[in-house]
Amino acid sequence: MSMGMVYALVGAAVAVLFAGMGSSIGVGTAGQAASGVVSQDPGKFGKVLIMQLLPGTQGIYGLLVGFITLSKIGLLGGGAADLSPETGLMILAACLPVGLVGLVSGIHQGKTSAAAIGIIAKKPEQFGKAMLFPAMVETYAILSLLISILAVSAIQV
Numbered sequence: 001m002s003m004g005m006v007y008a009l010v011g012a013a014v015a016v017l018f019a020g021m022g023s024s025i026g027v028g029t030a031g032q033a034a035s036g037v038v039s040q041d042p043g044k045f046g047k048v049l050i051m052q053l054l055p056g057t058q059g060i061y062g063l064l065v066g067f068i069t070l071s072k073i074g075l076l077g078g079g080a081a082d083l084s085p086e087t088g089l090m091i092l093a094a095c096l097p098v099g100l101v102g103l104v105s106g107i108h109q110g111k112t113s114a115a116a117i118g119i120i121a122k123k124p125e126q127f128g129k130a131m132l133f134p135a136m137v138e139t140y141a142i143l144s145l146l147i148s149i150l151a152v153s154a155i156q157v
Helices: 003-040 042-072 085-122 124-154
Strands: none
Touching: 003 042, 003 085, 042 085, 042 124, 085 124
8 A cells, every 4th residue: 555545544534533523522512411401391302402413514524525535546436546645645635624623613513502502491482593603613614624525626646
């Protein structure tokens, strides 16, 4: 296996692992807040579940970039490409945005979702407004997803 392939695989791993860690931390943080609300009022389960799930998207974005990367380098559905170290490093660099932003935004979206769950606990009719706060954090995860997809796709293999 060439060093280029190793670098590209590290890139795919960074995208999946870091974004997945951010999501798991964020979903856990929001889940703690949601559990407290549901223990007091089980009727709010549906609304707080949606808030808890929001930080999980970063992990999905990282997984998507991981799949695109593995497909690009030929490990899914074909023979592995012969990558130069430079190409492998470019792929690694292209995977960094979704991995790093996914890590940070997943954690912060979990905190914002937990705060929004607090709004729902006191004023469930404010669900729509409460959802806007964690959705704003999502914006940056989506931007990093787009940049990683565009960058991985533009690299000639």
